Amino acid sequence: MAGAIQFLSLWMLASVHAISMVLAQDGNHFVHYDFRKADLYVDGMASTKDGRLKLTNSSKRATGHAFHRTPIAFVNSSFSFSTEFVFAIVPEERTSYGQGMAFVVFPSIVDLRYGAATSYLGIFNRGNDNKTENHILAVELDTNASSEALEESDNHVGIDVNSIVSVESKDASYFDDTVGMNRSLVLASKQRIRIWIEYDGENRLLNVTLAPLETPKPRLPLLSRSIDLSKIFKEQMFFGFAGSTGWGKVVLHRDIKASNILLDEDLNGKLGDFGLAIFHDRGATFEATRVVGTIGYMAPEVTAMGVANEATDIYAFGVLMLEVVCGRRPVEPERSPGQKILVEWVASCGRRGALLDTVDSKLAGNFEAEEAMLLLKLGMICSQIDPQKRPTMKDITEYLEQKKRIPHISFDTAAFGIPIVPIISDETVTAQGSALSFASFLYDTITVLFRGR
Structure with missing residues (x-):
């Protein structure tokens, strides 16, 4: 490689921590084993409190940056450089908010402050993405599918x-020289992975190579791209890392109910009718211009504020579980007071220690009491008024498979989201530009489906 050679070595560990860095530029060496003593610009979620560089944490839809304050001079058009670091991306136990990280070379520290979270990785944003004046090179380690x-x-x-x-x-992998074939790597696996990024300025070639920490550098890179970085870099360029959190995209069904569950020939349930579904950022709250759903299945925050996220579908799923076990619709206006609303009735039975009295009478006692209790308690936990206290679908699966103990539940009705029931008898209610007779809210535009379609 001709020209000045810059060498950078970093370690990344546990949720993207950097441990050591070595930079050689025109014969000068910079060594950072304790990042608290390094001349770094750090912002957002990034931290060097224990000497390691941690780019991300459990914050949702946030960014973290860490860059060397001293720029590198790229005055020779045939410059070459290489960087090597070891990283480990560790998802949270409950759920992962991680989007990924990137090694970045860029002309101004200020520019990166406006990098957006989620798929933009804290580097670009909607306004500056794909602009030639960015003068940015990044090698991304992405742990969520991009919307692109x-x-x-x-x-x-x-x-x-x-x-x-x-x-x-390319999908993360490395070439195993011992068997002469590629082997897959999982970036967010908690395992330490080494990466080499090498640019040959004489041949205008950028190579990116990965391998597990204990594996020698493979002879074949994962990525090899012909590119002239002298046309992208300015004479002074900064280097460092960017990371971001964000869930990617999820489907919000918004109308989970018994009539939308289909059974196959083996009686396996399949969720159908995605007519009200939306594709939305994971972990973000969707604010609708109109309220849609089915009375009895809609979470309190949907009817009260018109907002929806994964937790609102969890609420509906909880009501569905109660409906299956109890053999009753979520709302039955013809019943006596205290029994009209399924969630409220189950809670009242639970308070007096008679939870099994809610099981469908058509079963005539032919059921496993322990299984019924599990489903009833889980249905009520999913129906809590506080969305943050509802379990994730991963939690629900582990409860049902008895891999995790279901938490204690109090049957105080104040803790549960009791559906707001309109004073109507029609199957479907639609109000445009007028108030609707609900107990505690007013909407200019509202569409509510009552007792199915």
Whole structure:
């Protein structure tokens, strides 16, 4: 490699921590084993409190940056450089908010402050993405599928030039020299992975290579891209890391109910009718311009504020479980007071120690009491008024498979989301530009489906 050679070595560990860094530039060496003593610019979620560089934490939809304050001079058009670091991305136990991280070379520290979270990885934003004046090179380690069609993998490595859409990307893997074949790597596996990023300025070639920590450097890179970085870099460039959190995209069904559950020939349930579903950022709250759903299945925050997220579907699923066990609709206006609303009735029976009295009488006692109790308690836990206290679907699966003990539940009705029931008898209610007779809210535009379609 001709020209000045810059060498950078970093370690990344546990939720993306950097441990050591070595930089050689024109014969000068910079060594940072304790990042508290390093001359770094750190912002957002990034931290060096214990000497390691931690880019991300459990914050949702946030960013973290860490860059060397001293820029590198790229005055020779045939410059070459290489960087090597070890990283480990550790998802949270409950759920992962991680989006990924990237090694970045860029002209101004200030520019990165406006990098957006989620798929933008804290580097770009909607306004500056894909602009030639960015002068940015990034090698991304992405742990969530991008909304861009070119990057559908949730476990890929990409080369980015002035845009979050990679000029080249591949699923994470390494070439195993001992068997002469590629082996897959999971980026968010808690395992330490080494990466080499090398640019040959004489041949205008950028190589990116990965391998497990204990594996020698493979002879074949994962990515090899012909590119002239002298046309992208300015004479002074900064280097460092960016990371972001964000769930990617999820489907909010918004109308989970018994009539939308289909059974196959083996009586396995399948969720159908996605007519009200939306594709939305994971972990973000969707604020609707109109309220849609079915009375009895809609979470309190939907009817009161028109907001929806994964927790609102969890509420509906909880009501569905109660409906299956009890053999009753979520709302039955013709019943006596105290029994009209299923969640409220189950809670009242639970308070007096008669939870099993709610089981469908048509079963005539032919059921496993322990299984019925599990479903009833789980249905009520999913129906809690506080969305943050509702379990995730992962939790629900582990409870049903008895891999995790279901938490204690209090049957105080104040803790549960009691549906707001309109004073109507029609199957469907639609109000446009007028108030609707609900107990505690007023909407200018509202569409509510009552007792199914």
